[in-house]
Amino acid sequence: MIKEKLNQLLEWMVVFLLSIMLLSVLWGVVSRYIFANQSSWTDELARFMLIWVSILGAAYISGKNxxxxxDLLPQSLSIRTKLKxxxxxxxxxxxxxxxxxxxxxxxYVYISFKLGQASAALFLPMGYVYxxxxxxxxxxxxxxxFDAIHANRKLKLIE
Known part of the structure; x- marks a missing residue:
């Protein structure tokens, strides 16, 4: 139950962050080609959103396996050995x-906050990015x- 709720939360977070990234890049392109003066913060925000989307997306995919x-090795193993x-x-x-x-x-987060590192365009403390x-x-x-406990339960049912 908690795993499904966490999956759903991560899905929405990644979609939200990806939307912010899209809007940031879109505004950067519009400000560059229509107003002939690109906003300095759009590139930085897009980079930060890419970091968050990538890492949270990897966590999400890890949870969904x-x-x-x-999977050549697991396919050739018995069910018991595969679970182990x-x-x-x-x-x-x-x-x-x-x-x-x-x-x-x-x-890394602690050191970034302790040293007072801030991003160049947004002046955002880098600890938040990390x-x-x-x-x-x-x-x-x-x-x-969760996966280990689930596999262990299956293993006990087989034995």
Whole structure:
């Protein structure tokens, strides 16, 4: 139930952020070619939205298990071994995301705020731009824990 609500929330967030990005790029083109003076903030906003859309989109796809995968090995395994492999992959991904996105991303956000980094055109604190990393990290870890628990339940039913 929570997973479906989170999927729905992420879908709407990605659509909303992509819409902002589209409007920003559209305004940049209009201001450049019609008014002969491009707004300086449109490029920066579009870049920031691309970062958020990409990372949140990756988290969303991870939760739906629709990411690119080479599935030659799992296809040749028994159901029991395949479920064990799913649990192992979920654990490995969770550890990686914990180290890179949660620990590394949180440090990056903290340092950005501590140093007072701001973007050139929008004067937005860069910590807000990088905040997507720990947010997405929590989401991916939740999805992978959910997947591992689900695979473990299936494994217990088989045994």
């Amino acid at each position: 629709e990411h690119i995968a080479i 492999l799913e649990i192992l992959c979920a654990i490995i991904i969770s550890v990686f995301v914990f180290v890179v996105f949660l620990i590394g991303g949180s440090r 905040l997507v990393m720990p947010i997405a990290g929590v989401i991916v870890i939740y999805y992978k824990i």
